[in-house]
Amino acid sequence: MKIISAIIKPFKLDDVREALSEIGINGLTVYEVKGFGRQKGHTELYRGAEYVVDYIPKVKLEIAVDDDRVDQVIDAIIETAKTGKIGDGKIFVTNLENAVRIRTSETGSSAL
Numbered sequence: 001m002k003i004i005s006a007i008i009k010p011f012k013l014d015d016v017r018e019a020l021s022e023i024g025i026n027g028l029t030v031y032e033v034k035g036f037g038r039q040k041g042h043t044e045l046y047r048g049a050e051y052v053v054d055y056i057p058k059v060k061l062e063i064a065v066d067d068d069r070v071d072q073v074i075d076a077i078i079e080t081a082k083t084g085k086i087g088d089g090k091i092f093v094t095n096l097e098n099a100v101r102i103r104t105s106e107t108g109s110s111a112l
Helices: 010-022 067-081
Strands: 002-008 029-035 042-046 049-053 056-065 089-095
Touching: 002 010, 002 067, 010 056, 010 067, 056 067, 067 089
Parallel strands: none
Antiparallel strands: 002 056, 002 089, 029 056, 042 049
């Protein structure tokens, strides 16, 4: 099992969720986050004053999947979240040792 963490632009969230649903991924966790990468923030004008925004608002998705679904999920995220511009985001894949469904006490893949 793996955890796929994807950091994407907020306006792409609904498109990504729909694409994941189409391939049978029905559960994910969404966080509102802020950060920066190569774009290193930007400047904005507010009431005539210019100020620097160091942290860019993003959305972080976490999806637990079986090993054989990882590439399919990554492809769906890339296809729907990609704009071709800086700041599209990143995807991280980490090992998931175990999962437990609290309601039924199921463990492993059956708990996903």
